[in-house]
Amino acid sequence: MKSMGATQEEYYRGVRMIRYDLVKELAIALGAAGLLGLVLAAAFSSPDVPQVTIATWAQSDPLDFVTTAADELAGSTTSAGYGNPYNTAGEGQSWGPIGPQKWFGTRIPIDSANAFVIQPLQRASFSNANLASALKTWQDSDADQQGKWLDAYSKALPDATVTDGNVAVVAGDYGPLPVMMANLLGIAQAGALDGLLVSGGHFYQTDYTQPLLFMGDGGYLSGLADQAHLTGSQWGMMNETGSYPGQTWLWLYTMWYQVFPFTSDDGFLGLNAGNADLGIIILMTLLTTALALVPFIPGLRDVPRWLPIHRLIWRRYYAPRRSSASRIEAPQL
Amino acid sequence: MAVATSVESAGSSQPESASWTLKLRQAIDRHLPMDHLLPDRQPYFVGSWVYVFGVVTIAALVWVVVSGVVLTFMGPQWWHVSGVGRFFNSLHFWSVQLFFIFMVLHLWGQYFMAGWRHGRAATWMIGVVIFGISVLTAFTGYLSQQNFDAQFIAINAKDAMNGAGIGVFFNVLNFGQMYGLHVMLLPIGVTALVVAHIVMVRTRGVVKPIDAEGGAQS
Amino acid sequence: MDTPTTYFHWGFILISTPNLLVIAGMVVLFAIALVAPFPHAEADDDGRRN
Incomplete structure (x- = not known):
């Protein structure tokens, strides 16, 4: 560490110095990088697969939409049973005593059944007596009755028929559900649900938590994502739509989701598929810290000395002494 | 350096430690004089393309920022509806790819050195x-x-x-x-x-x- | 470029052609940078020492 506090003059004392134009180098680099970027942009453009709206979802796959909406009422979707920060229905992830998902509480409260189904229907029931009466029947019934209707309806849905964008189930005791679902589907197909889910009483909107959670509960968006190799089990975070490169720099983070113990239900040392998100964030934090601390970690900091790659980079310095050629004489460092 | 000396002597009428401004300037002069910030000479062993990855990373970052400023100025929806917008988004996208590629190459280079x-x-x-x-x-x-x-x-x-x-x-x-x-x-x-x-x-x-x-x- | 690309699958590894090209390109570029001669004008070296 003797050079720690040394000035550059002391550090380089006796070293042969050659002319080197840093500013010219930067200017050339700017031109080269800009030219390369321009050529790539002109030749390949950039990925832009259009967004999915709740309207396109309800139009393209009405059955998936209605099934998801019924599941929201039954409380069986991902968001309904999520836990923090949206609700208290789920445990959330933890590893031993480490459970940050629990620590921070329900900060973005979302009641899926109400937010995604009941409230939008209530707003739409204005001047729609049929829907208003169905909604009243639903709300006046006890949870037990609602559960029976939902159970019967959900069992009938897989055999439902879709005609002209409408979903029809065989006759049965579903209470007001078919009317509610037909209306919600109609509102969604018309594009009104897209607006209702982001409004939240505000005029200006920038927060899409509700519609994204709702779409995430369905099978339509994740089906499209699966085709594009974007899901978690497909290294999705480093992939991109079309034939474009993605966030390749996330390869290590994404890799952990594909290997033991994060793919296993039993896992190892309490780390498993159930708390993979937490485990991998902790692991990546540790690895990134280790990368930052490489200068101080014995072994890791010595690898460059053991590998001869530096001898290629500094081959002028390591070149054998040649007395006749003064320009590459051995340095007196 | 002659200028710095004359200023120092001019300020010596009061106790040197009194001026924070003077102390800051002296610290900068000591740690990063202009001939260190923009040296026109390098040790002779600086002679490998591996040294160039850092400066190319900076160049790519400049293009990321330039294209990003244009996209920001026009708003987040512009590039979906305008051909010119799409071009600037493409420039942004590829500059980011270049930025990361050269940043990682720079990291590899610095590790092996x-x-x-x-x-x-x-x-x-x-x-x-x-x-x-x-x-x-x-x-x-x-x-x-x-x-x-x-x-x-x-x-x-x-x-x-x-x-x-x-x-x-x-x-x-x-x-x-x-x-x-x-x-x-x-x-x-x-x-x-x-x-x-x-x-x-x-x-x-x-x-x-x-x-x-x-x-x-x- | 908007048409879906080919994915390679080896064991737990699943990688798209463009991502593979980027990573392979980086390795190749690094190797070239290691061995390619760096241009230095003879005139740059006037034998001066610090």
Whole structure:
């Protein structure tokens, strides 16, 4: 560490110095990088697969939409049973005593059944007596009755028929559900649900938590994502739509989701598929810290000395002494 | 240097330690004189393309910022509806790819040169922090695209953020929050740290070859 | 470029052609940078020492 506090003059004392134009180098680099970027942009453009709206979802796959909406009422979707920060229905992830998902509480409260189904229907029931009466029947019934209707309806849905964008189930005791679902589907197909889910009483909107959670509960968006190799089990975070490169720099983070113990239900040392998100964030934090601390970690900091790659980079310095050629004489460092 | 001396002597009528301004200027002169910030000579062993990866990373960052400023000025929906907008988005996209490619090549190069030796550990550590913040900046950029990719990345990534407890403060489903971070705070962070990184490199100069003075850790 | 690309699957590894090209390109570029001669004008070296 003797050079720690040394000035550059002391550090380089006796070293042969050659002319080197840093500013010219930067200017050339700017031109080269800009030219390369321009050529790539002109030749390949950039990925832009259009967004999915709740309207396109309800139009393209009405059955998936209605099934998801019924599941929201039954409380069986991902968001309904999520836990923090949206609700208290789920445990959330933890590893031993480490459970940050629990620590921070329900900060973005979302009641899926109400937010995604009941409230939008209530707003739409204005001047729609049929829907208003169905909604009243639903709300006046006890949870037990609602559960029976939902159970019967959900069992009938897989055999439902879709005609002209409408979903029809065989006759049965579903209470007001078919009317509610037909209306919600109609509102969604018309594009009104897209607006209702982001409004939240505000005029200006920038927060899409509700519609994204709702779409995430369905099978339509994740089906499209699966085709594009974007899901978690497909290294999705480093992939991109079309034939474009993605966030390749996330390869290590994404890799952990594909290997033991994060793919296993039993896992190892309490780390498993159930708390993979937490485990991998902790692991990546540790690895990134280790990368930052490489200068101080014995072994890791010595690898460059053991590998001869530096001898290629500094081959002028390591070149054998040649007395006749003064320009590459051995340095007196 | 003659100027600095004359100013110092002019200020000597009062106790030298009294002027914070003078002390700051003297500290800058001592640690980073202009001939260190913009040297026209380098040690003769600086002669490999591996040294060039750092400057190309900076060049790519400049293009990322330039194209990003245009996109920000025109608003987040412009590039979906305008051919010119799409071109600037493409320039932004590919510049980001180049930025990361050359940043990682620079990291590989510095690792194999053990560039942290001789009092340069802080430079390496800030470099790692720049890499981390750049990943976060790119991630918020992907979330700000307003297309299918952004939608599914948000849905997919929320579980990681929520599982780690970060989702409460960093809601990937909130476009406004992600967009604000992407166009303002995070780029300022990356740029400021890159400036600090360059200043630290220039303050100490490039590191000597391995074994020039003992082991890699010396 | 908007048409879906080919994915390679080896064991747990699943990678798209463009991502593979980027990573392979980086390795190749690094290797070239290691061995390619760096241009230095003879005139740059006037034998001066610090």
